Amino acid sequence: MKRYYNEIISVQSENVSEPSVHNHQQNREELNVDELPIDPAKRKNISNFHVNDREKVRRFYLQKGPCQPNMIFPWRMFGTKKRRFVLNWYKEHPSWLEYSVSEDSVYCLFCYLFKPKRGGQSGGDVFVTQGFTNWKEALKKFREHVGEDPNSIHKKCVKACQDLMHQNQHIELALSKQSTQSRLDYHTRLVATIDVVRLCLSQALAFRGHDESEESNKKGNFLTFLQFLADHNEEIKRVVLDKAPDNKKLTSPDIQKDVVNAMAVETTKIILSELGDDLFSILVDESCDISVKEQMVILLRYVNKNGYIVERFLGVVHVGDTTSLSLKFGVEELLQKHQLSVAKIRGQGYDGASNMQGKFNGLKSLILKDNPCAFYVHCFAHQLQLALVGTVRKHRKISMFFTQLNTITSVVAGSCKRQDLLRDKQTTEVIEGICSGQISSGKGLNQESTLKRAGDT
Incomplete structure (x- = not known):
């Protein structure tokens, strides 16, 4: 240094x-x-x-x-x-x-x-x-x-x-002291780690298992996929897992997180590059993760270079509470982190909660005070949900239908024998329908399924 x-x-x-x-x-x-x-x-x-x-x-x-x-x-x-x-x-x-x-x-x-x-x-x-x-x-x-x-x-x-x-003065200097073969092995090991991380991310799979020791038969998706990749590629098998030096296995949770964060940064860069200096709208909703932490999801909606309207996920912000001021601070902080300005916002899309679309102190109103051009539009998906739920509850026959449906689902789902009887009956009717021409057959049709309890949507 x-x-x-x-x-x-x-x-x-x-x-x-x-x-x-x-x-x-x-x-x-x-x-x-x-x-x-x-x-x-x-x-x-x-x-x-x-x-x-x-x-x-x-x-x-x-x-x-x-x-x-x-x-x-x-x-x-x-x-x-x-x-x-x-x-x-x-x-x-x-x-x-x-x-x-x-x-x-x-x-x-x-x-x-x-x-x-x-x-x-x-x-x-x-x-x-x-x-x-x-x-x-x-x-x-x-x-x-x-x-x-x-x-x-x-x-x-x-x-x-x-x-x-x-x-x-850092990584390359340390690597330059090693042999050419060591650098090639490290590169192969790193590429294999990145490929496995990409696979887990693309399929939304958990990385780690409860027991990742050598004796475990269920080491988690990351190590299992890496072992599978090594078993089908001799070049990778020669340099990964037990063949790698103890301090260069590239399988630790920290390495996995670093690779995931690098991919997230590069993906965000592509989105921001596509947006450029153009105007955009924001879509915001609240949700809790599996650890019951309150989070705010923010998406960008804009017109790309080909003239198509696209929506891109920008990030998730942890908020201590769901007051409108906390949500506004979270939105501004995330936009500032990616060098985006509130002055460029031309649209807001939220649900109908008071802290979101409140006339005086809602998130919509707070942003409108800073940028009068950020027009608010009630999220269409939430509008449709409210309309459907309101219609169903006020229509007596439809309401009774869903009530009976929930009763049937509870009775059938409570017994494996009853579920088997229902599947057998369904299979018989599908076969008769296909033979009589009343039901068409083809790829993806007539799949065996299970009953799910009906919700508000």
């Missing part, structure tokens, strides 16, 4: 006493980079992270790039004149200038990641902790912050970021 990078790390490490480091290690929780805030004003100081997590945090923000939302910026009064942040400033400083939506201020990404706790530059820590807001002197202060001296703190931080992200 380069000299200044080591200097910065040593300065930051000295700011933590030995007992506090020991206590921090004892109470340390595993870092989830997906939960790191995108808004620069909401980030905690880099020195407050555990020393073993700082490089991971730095890599995350460098790969993500500076937070540069495209929006209608608020005005500030400077004397008798109103001024605000100018969008073109991004183009003049594309690599480091960040804007905070919550504080209406700008920050420096590079200095946040690597600036040591000492002064010596224009603005002090204003571009790191406080946030710069003097739009009247913005261009001048930006130039002073960068500095003309090649040894300015900002430029040293830029160099430290370049050194950190330089691949030759």
Whole structure:
């Protein structure tokens, strides 16, 4: 690692006493980079992270790039004149200038990641902790912050970021010390892991089993599919599972999650690339996962380059409660994470719940206050459901039909013998119908099925 990078790390490490480091290690929780805030004003100081997590945090923000939302910026009064942040400033400083939506201020990404706790530059820590807001002197202060001296703190931080992200100092350097055959084996092992992950994702299958030990006969879908792939490919069999080094098996849950997250990021990039800078609508609904955590699902609806209306899944946001303010904050946070602006929204589609379409305090109304062009349309699927359920409940004969249907389902489903009798009767009627020409036959027709209890839909 380069000299200044080591200097910065040593300065930051000295700011933590030995007992506090020991206590921090004892109470340390595993870092989830997906939960790191995108808004620069909401980030905690880099020195407050555990020393073993700082490089991971730095890599995350460098790969993500500076937070540069495209929006209608608020005005500030400077004397008798109103001024605000100018969008073109991004183009003049594309690599480091960040804007905070919550504080209406700008920050420096590079200095946040690597600036040591000492002064010596224009603005002090204003571009790191406080946030710069003097739009009247913005261009001048930006130039002073960068500095003309090649040894300015900002430029040293830029160099430290370049050194950190330089691949030759990390993975590739370690791999280059190995033989060509070792690198080829690692590549084969990685491709096999990725293929199995893609298979599990495409079929919506669970990855892990309850017992993944060597003696287990049911190790989970991931290891089972990887073993199956190895049994039918000698090249893969030679390098995976028990043939791989202990620290390079690429089968741990962490590796699986990393590959899944990488696929999710690449898929989202394709969606955002297809959307470009065009207008879009959002579809939002609430749901609970299997762990009974309240979640909000957000989809984008837009017209693609071929002129077709498409709907694309953008993400799932965990919300502490389902109040309209919490939902609005979740929507804005996810859009900001993907560099999308609320000002680009031209439509909203939700169900009829009061916290969603409420006239005064619903999510619809809160977004309309920020963007009057984001017209609300009641979700058609929910409208159809409400209409059908309301019609059925008020029509006496149909209501009695579903009541009797539920009774029959409960009686038949409660006994395996009764289910067998029903299947036999159905088979006899299907055969008679086919022979008489009343029922047509073909692929996918006349499948044997089971009874399911009727719901509201």
